[in-house]
Amino acid sequence: MASKSSIEKDRSIIRELVKDPRQTNVALAAKVGLSEGSVRRRMERLITEGQLQFAAIPSAAFMGRPVHTLFEIQSAPGATEQLIDKLAGMPEISYVYHVTGQFDIIAVGYFASSNAMRQFWTERLGHLDGVMESRSVMVLRVAKRAHEWARDIAVTGDEDPAWEADRELGVLGSTT
Amino acid sequence: MASKSSIEKDRSIIRELVKDPRQTNVALAAKVGLSEGSVRRRMERLITEGQLQFAAIPSAAFMGRPVHTLFEIQSAPGATEQLIDKLAGMPEISYVYHVTGQFDIIAVGYFASSNAMRQFWTERLGHLDGVMESRSVMVLRVAKRAHEWARDIAVTGDEDPAWEADRELGVLGSTT
DNA sequence: ACTGAAAACAGTTCATT
DNA sequence: AATGAACTGTTTTCAGT
Numbered sequence: 001m002a003s004k005s006s007i008e009k010d011r012s013i014i015r016e017l018v019k020d021p022r023q024t025n026v027a028l029a030a031k032v033g034l035s036e037g038s039v040r041r042r043m044e045r046l047i048t049e050g051q052l053q054f055a056a057i058p059s060a061a062f063m064g065r066p067v068h069t070l071f072e073i074q075s076a077p078g079a080t081e082q083l084i085d086k087l088a089g090m091p092e093i094s095y096v097y098h099v100t101g102q103f104d105i106i107a108v109g110y111f112a113s114s115n116a117m118r119q120f121w122t123e124r125l126g127h128l129d130g131v132m133e134s135r136s137v138m139v140l141r142v143a144k145r146a147h148e149w150a151r152d153i154a155v156t157g158d159e160d161p162a163w164e165a166d167r168e169l170g171v172l173g174s175t176t
Numbered sequence: 177m178a179s180k181s182s183i184e185k186d187r188s189i190i191r192e193l194v195k196d197p198r199q200t201n202v203a204l205a206a207k208v209g210l211s212e213g214s215v216r217r218r219m220e221r222l223i224t225e226g227q228l229q230f231a232a233i234p235s236a237a238f239m240g241r242p243v244h245t246l247f248e249i250q251s252a253p254g255a256t257e258q259l260i261d262k263l264a265g266m267p268e269i270s271y272v273y274h275v276t277g278q279f280d281i282i283a284v285g286y287f288a289s290s291n292a293m294r295q296f297w298t299e300r301l302g303h304l305d306g307v308m309e310s311r312s313v314m315v316l317r318v319a320k321r322a323h324e325w326a327r328d329i330a331v332t333g334d335e336d337p338a339w340e341a342d343r344e345l346g347v348l349g350s351t352t
Numbered sequence: 353a354c355t356g357a358a359a360a361c362a363g364t365t366c367a368t369t
Numbered sequence: 370a371a372t373g374a375a376c377t378g379t380t381t382t383c384a385g386t
Contacts, residue, residue, distance in 0.1 A: 010238075011238075011239060014232065014234045014238075014239065017232035018231075018232050018233075018234060021230045021231055021232035022230050024380080024381060024382090025381075025382075026380085026381065026382090035353055035354085036353095036381085036382085036383095037353070037354090037383085038353085040382080040383080050235065051234065051235045051238040052232060052233070052234055052235070052238075053232075053233045053234075053235075054197045054198050054230070054231070054232055054233070055194075055197055055230070055231045055233055055323045056190070056193035056194050056197035056228060056229075056230055057194075057228070057229045057230070057231055057323045057324060057325040058190045058194060058227065058228055058229075058324060058325060059226065059227045059228070059229075059324075059325050060324040060325065062186075062187075062190075062227040062228075063187060063190065063324075065324075070273075070275065070282070084317075084319045085319070087319075087320070088319045088320035093320065094320070094321070094322040094323070094324055095318075095320060095321055095322070096318070096319040096320040097246075097315050097316075097317070097318055097319070098315070098316045098317040098318075098319060099246065099313045099314060099315050099316060100313055100314045100316060101311065101313045101314075103313075106246070106313075110324055135277065137275045137276055137277045137279075137282075138275060138276045138277075139273050139274070139275050140273075140274045140275060140276060141260075141273070141274040142271075142272075142273055142274075143260045143261070143263075143264045143272040143273065143274060144263070144264035144269065144270070144271055144272040145270075145271055145325070146270040146271070147231045147233045147270075147323065148233060148234060148235075148236040148239075148241075148270055148286055149233035149234060149235050149236065149321070182372090200359085200360060200361090201360075201361075202359085202360065202361095210373075210374095211373060211374050211375080212360085212361085212374095213362090213363095213373075213374070213375085214372075214373055214374075216361080216362080217372085217373090
C-alpha cells in the first residue's frame with residue numbers, strides 16, 4: 001500500500017489522540033507507524049499551529065455550577081462585535097458564538113443555581129449595551145458531547161491558513 | 177491558615193489542570209501543596225468518578241469539516257428521547273442537548289461544506305421520525321470556548337452522586 | 353531513526369488522622 | 370479505614386548524533 005501523505009499522518013495522530021488523549025508517545029507511535037521522535041515533533045507542531053489542543057474538562061456540577069443555560073441574543077445593528085467581546089469577558093459565560101438567523105449571538109453559561117442564572121440574565125445580560133432581545137434556554141440533558149475545536153478562537157481576521165490548501169473534503173465519505 | 181478540605185483540594189487540582197492540562201504531576205503537586213503521589217491518586221479517583229475528563233480536541237477545519245452548524249428541533253410529543261438517541265448516533269453530529277423552550281433539541285454538527293450541511297439537513301434530519309420542525313443556524317465565529325463537562329453524558333438515570341452533598345454553592349461568590 | 357541521560361511515573365510501605 | 374509522605378524500580382521523555 002502507498003505510504004500516507006504528511007497531512008494524513010497528522011490526521012491519524014490526531015484521531016488516535018482523540019480516542020485516548022493521555023496515551024504515551026511510544027504507544028501512539030506504534031499505532032500510527034512512526035518513531036516516537038517523529039510523533040512527538042508532529043504533535044508539538046500541531047499544537048503550536050493550533051490544529052490540536054488538549055483540555056482538562058471538569059464536571060461543571062462538581063465545580064459548583066450545575067445549571068447549564070444557553071442565551072440567544074439579538075443585538076442592535078453594529079453592536080454585535082462589541083457585545084460578543086463583553087460576553088466573552090464574563091466568567092460565567094463559557095461559550096460565545098456569532099451565528100446567522102433571528103438571533104446574532106448564542107452564549108452558554110454555567111451557574112450555581114437557577115436563581116444565579118436568573119440574576120445574571122436580568123441584571124447583567126439585560127443591562128448590556130446593544131442587547132435588543134434575549135431568550136434563555138435551559139439545558140436539561142447533554143446526550144452527546146464529542147469535543148471539536150474551532151481554530152478561529154481568538155483569531156482576529158482573515159488570514160489564509162496553510163492547511164486550507166490541503167483540505168481535501170474527502171474525509172467524510174463525501175458529499176458535495 | 178486552616179488546611180483545605182478534601183473537596184477543595186480536588187477542586188484546586190482541577191483548576192490547575194484546566195489552566196495546563198499537560199503539566200506533570202510533580203509540577204501540579206508543587207502548585208497545590210501536596211505530594212506527587214497524593215495528586216496522582218486524587219486525579220485517578222476524579223477521573224474514574226467522572227468529575228474530570230481529558231480530551232484531545234482537533235480543529236474541525238483541519239480535520240476536513242469547516243462548516244459548523246446548529247440545528248434547533250421541535251419534536252413530536254413523546255418522540256423526544258428516541259430522536260435524541262438517533263441524533264447522538266450520527267457521526268456528523270457532535271453535540272446533542274435536550275433543552276427547554278420552543279425547540280426541544282439542539283444538535284451541533286461539523287460538515288465538509290455548506291452543501292454537505294444542506295444535504296444532511298434536508299435528506300437525513302428532515303426524514304427522521306418525530307421531527308416536527310427544524311431550523312439551522314450557522315456558526316460564523318467562535319469567540320470563546322472554555323470547555324466544561326456535564327457529568328450526565330451517557331448516564332442513564334437518577335443516581336445520587338456522592339458529591340451532591342458537598343456542593344457548597346459558595347464557589348461563585350454567590351447568589352442564591 | 354537510534355542512543356543515552358534525566359525526568360516522570362507506578363507501585364509499595366510506613367506514619368498519621 | 371482513609372490519606373499523605375517517602376522510597377524504589379521501571380518507563381517515558383527529550384536532546385544529541
